[in-house]
Amino acid sequence: MSKKQVASDQGTRSRRDEILTVAAQLFARKGYRGTSMRDIGEASGVLGGSLYHHIKSKDALFVELHNGALDAAEARIAAAVADVADPWDRLEAACVAMLEVQLAPDSLTMPMMNDFREVPDAVRVELVARRDRFEGLFRAIVADLPLPAGIDRSIYRNLLLSQLNAAADWFRPGRLTPREIAGQVARLFRHDG
């Protein structure tokens, strides 16, 4: 493999990554339908049609971004929780990891997770399947909590997840940090009494 070949490989590899990053930001800001391939091209410095050298379709691009974001989040949360024994501390560690991923200023990552409404049916099926697997992580954490009787664990988990997901909608940098917000969330959900 020649030097030129290697350089070219690196070039196209980072080119694709750059397109993915740009696309993720646009999707997060304007939604699936609100972002055209031409928008993504423009933000990447190419024409819309040229993107198809790097990706197969808009649908496939969106699914790849969504699932990649959940892969990354899942790994970070699992790592953050790994060494923590106390159930409530595990919950808080998971909230911190989730919000640090979700609220990172740049980040290939999510907040598109709520876009399910505007996406084609075939895409939605894939997104929901991946998301359900992700939510299993929280199911396990919630299952270990010594919650008082009368609290429905299913509702509890849904409420927790919807808060973590929605945080990106109202978060403004410069006030509380993601970690501090996670502390507030964990405190709300800590119900020993």
Place this chain on the structure above:
Amino acid sequence: MSKKQVASDQGTRSRRDEILTVAAQLFARKGYRGTSMRDIGEASGVLGGSLYHHIKSKDALFVELHNGALDAAEARIAAAVADVADPWDRLEAACVAMLEVQLAPDSLTMPMMNDFREVPDAVRVELVARRDRFEGLFRAIVADLPLPAGIDRSIYRNLLLSQLNAAADWFRPGRLTPREIAGQVARLFRHDG
């Protein structure tokens, strides 16, 4: 005014209401961009172009639905809270009213409140302004709560509202009722200790 005239007025009035109802359901299910005027026409039994006899534009239709939904929700919550003195009971009454509106099976009402991403800028400005006014209702309720020190009321309010808004995404009829879910929410947010 002749009998025929009256009947005709009632006809166009209820026709318009029917279109609004149908449009609200489609917007809620498929989002602003995912719902075309032709979709709304088809569900109303007319061609897309014919809708413009009843409405000015897609944007105006969406804003009217959104603001009307918030008007209705605001009125119901204000009424539910009016006779309640204890701050925590007021919070719970507001949650019940909000979720009963939000989770009503048919209902002209919301869950489109999160679609802000995909909407034209000019529309978003109007939606945000109306929503901010709506949130003032909860700001007042939260302000009266005897929350322990260390809980940030701004975060607390945002967390509460994002849960109430997101409930429609995971709610499934036949399990817990909206009222019971509101009870779970209120219990989570009741932090006297």
Place this chain on the structure above:
DNA sequence: CCTACCGATCGGTAGG
């Protein structure tokens, strides 16, 4: 990666 284009669909309008 561009030029040049495809068929489909969009919001909206004129004219009846």
Place this chain on the structure above:
DNA sequence: CCTACCGATCGGTAGG
């Protein structure tokens, strides 16, 4: 409320 259409934009492709 329909017919018939407008210009714009969409995702995507061929061919270089």
